[in-house]
Amino acid sequence: MPTVDDILEQVGEFGWFQKQVFLTLCLLSAAFAPIYVGIVFLAFTPDHRCLSPGVAELSRRCGWSLAEELNYTAPGPGAAGEASPHQCRRYEVDWNQSALSCADPLAGLAANRSHLPLGPCRHGWVYETPGSSIVTEFNLVCDDSWKVDLFQSCVNVGFFLGSLGVGYIADRFGRKLCLLATTLTGAVLGVLTAVAPDYTSLLLFRLLQGLVSKGSWTSGYILITEFMGLGHRRTVAILYQAAFTVGLVLLSGVAYAIPHWRWLQLAISLPTFLFLFYYWCVPESPRWLLSQKRNAQVMKIMGHIARKNGKLPLVDLKMLSLEEDVTEKLSPSFADLFRTPQLRKHTFILMYLWFTSSVLYQGLIMHVGATGANLYLDFLYSALVEFPAAFIILVTIDHCGLIRPLALSNLVAGAACFAMIFISHDLHWLNITVACVGRMGITIVFQIVCLVNAELYPTFVRNLGVMVCSSLCDLGGIITPFLVFRLMEVWRGSPLILFAILGLVAGGVTLLLPETKGVTLPETIEDAENLGRIAKAKENTIYLQTQTAERAGT
Numbered sequence: 001m002p003t004v005d006d007i008l009e010q011v012g013e014f015g016w017f018q019k020q021v022f023l024t025l026c027l028l029s030a031a032f033a034p035i036y037v038g039i040v041f042l043a044f045t046p047d048h049r050c051l052s053p054g055v056a057e058l059s060r061r062c063g064w065s066l067a068e069e070l071n072y073t074a075p076g077p078g079a080a081g082e083a084s085p086h087q088c089r090r091y092e093v094d095w096n097q098s099a100l101s102c103a104d105p106l107a108g109l110a111a112n113r114s115h116l117p118l119g120p121c122r123h124g125w126v127y128e129t130p131g132s133s134i135v136t137e138f139n140l141v142c143d144d145s146w147k148v149d150l151f152q153s154c155v156n157v158g159f160f161l162g163s164l165g166v167g168y169i170a171d172r173f174g175r176k177l178c179l180l181a182t183t184l185t186g187a188v189l190g191v192l193t194a195v196a197p198d199y200t201s202l203l204l205f206r207l208l209q210g211l212v213s214k215g216s217w218t219s220g221y222i223l224i225t226e227f228m229g230l231g232h233r234r235t236v237a238i239l240y241q242a243a244f245t246v247g248l249v250l251l252s253g254v255a256y257a258i259p260h261w262r263w264l265q266l267a268i269s270l271p272t273f274l275f276l277f278y279y280w281c282v283p284e285s286p287r288w289l290l291s292q293k294r295n296a297q298v299m300k301i302m303g304h305i306a307r308k309n310g311k312l313p314l315v316d317l318k319m320l321s322l323e324e325d326v327t328e329k330l331s332p333s334f335a336d337l338f339r340t341p342q343l344r345k346h347t348f349i350l351m352y353l354w355f356t357s358s359v360l361y362q363g364l365i366m367h368v369g370a371t372g373a374n375l376y377l378d379f380l381y382s383a384l385v386e387f388p389a390a391f392i393i394l395v396t397i398d399h400c401g402l403i404r405p406l407a408l409s410n411l412v413a414g415a416a417c418f419a420m421i422f423i424s425h426d427l428h429w430l431n432i433t434v435a436c437v438g439r440m441g442i443t444i445v446f447q448i449v450c451l452v453n454a455e456l457y458p459t460f461v462r463n464l465g466v467m468v469c470s471s472l473c474d475l476g477g478i479i480t481p482f483l484v485f486r487l488m489e490v491w492r493g494s495p496l497i498l499f500a501i502l503g504l505v506a507g508g509v510t511l512l513l514p515e516t517k518g519v520t521l522p523e524t525i526e527d528a529e530n531l532g533r534i535a536k537a538k539e540n541t542i543y544l545q546t547q548t549a550e551r552a553g554t
Helices: 004-011 016-037 055-062 066-073 134-138 146-173 175-194 199-227 233-257 261-281 286-291 295-308 316-324 334-338 341-368 375-384 386-400 403-421 428-455 459-490 494-510 525-529 531-553
Strands: 048-050 089-091 118-120 125-127
Touching: 004 286, 004 295, 016 175, 016 199, 016 233, 016 261, 016 295, 055 066, 134 146, 134 199, 146 175, 146 199, 146 459, 175 199, 175 261, 199 233, 199 286, 199 428, 199 459, 233 261, 233 375, 233 386, 233 428, 286 295, 286 459, 334 341, 334 459, 341 403, 341 428, 341 459, 341 494, 341 525, 375 386, 386 403, 386 428, 403 428, 403 494, 428 459, 428 494, 459 494, 525 531
Parallel strands: none
Antiparallel strands: 048 125, 089 118
């Protein structure tokens, strides 16, 4: 009986239809970047100091420069590792009194400035930035700085919860319906975030956007994977993820042009309403329709693909439809991911790989921190590092498969973190270089693990499997800031020890997964269970044929 991959070989594996769908859905991947890392620009924390009534008037009267104003009226730098006192504390001085001189206004109040009492910033802060962020608007600094972390944690909590519910919806009601519903909901919530009146509503909209936005991205990924033939499936999946990097690069430019967070949020949210045109541009996945016994629609879509690709509809479509009539209609459930020994092993390993990828990817960025004075250029450079990662994958997977590059990349990331433990902090350039090597390694892991995840599960539960396993990535995103900053309080290199262990262990357990190179996507649980055995059988067959040929030659 011909499979969907067999039919795609005849109607076109990567013809005009697939190219159109691929390029269209890549826009969805690029649009996901601002949701995932938009916090960098939406909640940047500029240099700031306490607002002290009377200081501005005194500064104008005395003709001070900004440096002189800070020198005369703000506390000096604190101990190493502590927040600068001038950012969160102010002198308890009445700056409106006329007795203050311009030469040294505090000299007449105390012989030594350290004896002057300090107090909290009761009147707010002055921010040194031409733009705005949620930090400057809602004063999320000093004692309230943790609220920025909570803002980002909310979207990751949304990703985590949405991974479970949205994945089920996509497998139960279809990829296309899930894609359209989550896209519309995410666009509306993006606009609501831009007009949020207070911090509480901002958190709510951010959480709800996280619930649907990852489901939209993943539905697009699954659709691309299921429309392509075997020979092009991996390439387009990798390029779909590379489109996310394009979104990162574009985000840096848009954020530079629009430095005000509300307008920036609108600029990245309003265009996503255009994705509703997918209703007419992108059909439902024929693989999913076949798993739901909607054979007439499968035949119609395959005929449409054939016409778009300049091919004639083939009689095998009817054979596929008639032979599939005897199969049982399947509905996905969470238990299916653990139903058989191989599926259980795959699920647990993939969960660990997703978790490790998130912790190392975000953890390396947090540990290195901002190394320059230009927020936009720093972000752009770090995004550009991800393009070589996609190139390396495209060059290697056709020759090496997926599992070995995945294992090696995990080992490289872990080894880079381990090496950074012993590099002096004075060798800044070497630290950055090694960190970039680790960043590239974990970026490769991120891209490959998504592809491996999709190829190890049968069709009717594939989307659910990707969403559930990748939910561990979101769990890692929730706890990584706390892991990094709490461990750094103990010792600066402590997080790197954890990252190294996680990466090296991930490299080892990856080798327990079966290679899927040259293997058709599993359609049933039995197909998924036999993946490793099929690969081994092929290897043994090739070995026996080689031995037979050698004996015949002698």
